Amino acid sequence: MKAELQSKYGSKGFSVLAFPIKDFNQELGSNEEILSFMDENFPQVDFPLFSLSSLKENPVYHKLHKQKPDNHIKWNFYKFLIDWNGQVVEFYDKKVNPMQISGQIEQLLDEASKTGGAGQKLVTS
8 A cells, every 4th residue: 555655655755664563463573574574465566665673763753753652552553644844734544545535635736735744754654
């Protein structure tokens, strides 16, 4: 699903960023194992995949959590929609299919094109 978002909106300045988190005991044991698994099972994925980390040590999560302190990641596959200024627009739990946020992505990309944010990255993780 995230690969579909990347494919659909990547040329318009959108990017999915994936952060494997070991806190939930679902990720493979090493970065090499994760990359090998992704290459074998999801060769179409062409968005950045970051190193395995924990929520406690991940600086991106710390920045996002400061903006939305009442929203806590309780399991894998939580999503943050972030605008081109690095501000959290919305937070989605694991039950939300990434394609369900297409409307919000399109709205932000449209706003970016009108306000000069176009060409910068709009991301979800």
